[in-house]
Amino acid sequence: MSGNNLIKKGLVVAVILLFFSVGVVPSTGLFNDDTTPPVTTISFDPPEPDGITLYVGGSGAGNYTKIQDAIDDANDGDTVFVFDDSSPYYENVMVDKSISLIGENKETTIIDG
Numbered sequence: 001m002s003g004n005n006l007i008k009k010g011l012v013v014a015v016i017l018l019f020f021s022v023g024v025v026p027s028t029g030l031f032n033d034d035t036t037p038p039v040t041t042i043s044f045d046p047p048e049p050d051g052i053t054l055y056v057g058g059s060g061a062g063n064y065t066k067i068q069d070a071i072d073d074a075n076d077g078d079t080v081f082v083f084d085d086s087s088p089y090y091e092n093v094m095v096d097k098s099i100s101l102i103g104e105n106k107e108t109t110i111i112d113g
Contacts, residue, residue, distance in 0.1 A: 066089075
């Protein structure tokens, strides 16, 4: 009788191993490194202004004292650069052309209109 028990135990172990091996073998195919999706890189480089730079404030000869005066004299593609030494600038500005309006420092160059 002990021989029959040994055979039964061997069959039980074989059946258990069979169930585990059936569950493990197909799952290894799910983690294939060759199936990673392609990576698309998108970069954005803002275009450089085509025109000239007009300066507001600062100490340069010919610099504007009012932002709107510089905007009015600017053409499409120009840059109006505003120094923060005369900030805050107490004026309303209207930009009706394609220009870059840049402040010297985002924390201290202030337009209060």
